[in-house]
Amino acid sequence: MAVLKVIEVLANSNKSWEDATKNAVKQAAKSIKNIRSVYINEQSAIVNGDDVTEFRVNVKITFEVK
Secondary structure, three states: OOEEEEEEEEEEEOOOHHHHHHHHHHHHHOOOOOEEEEEEEEEEEEEEOOEEEEEEEEEEEEEEEO
16 A cells, blocks of 8 residues: 655746646655656746736645655
8 A cells, every 4th residue: 555645836937837837846856756646736827017927836746655
């Protein structure tokens, strides 16, 4: 039986929500091993004038505890 743990991570990108999600996983992987999945909980963006300047995600990362 596997034991899984879930953490919540906030991340951002100036490119896209997909890139922000990848950034969240890359940063989490520096200290957490055995990441199994990521669930995008929320998305938001910062707007400056008529341009979206930053994409933000709130994700839940699931990993196996060994």
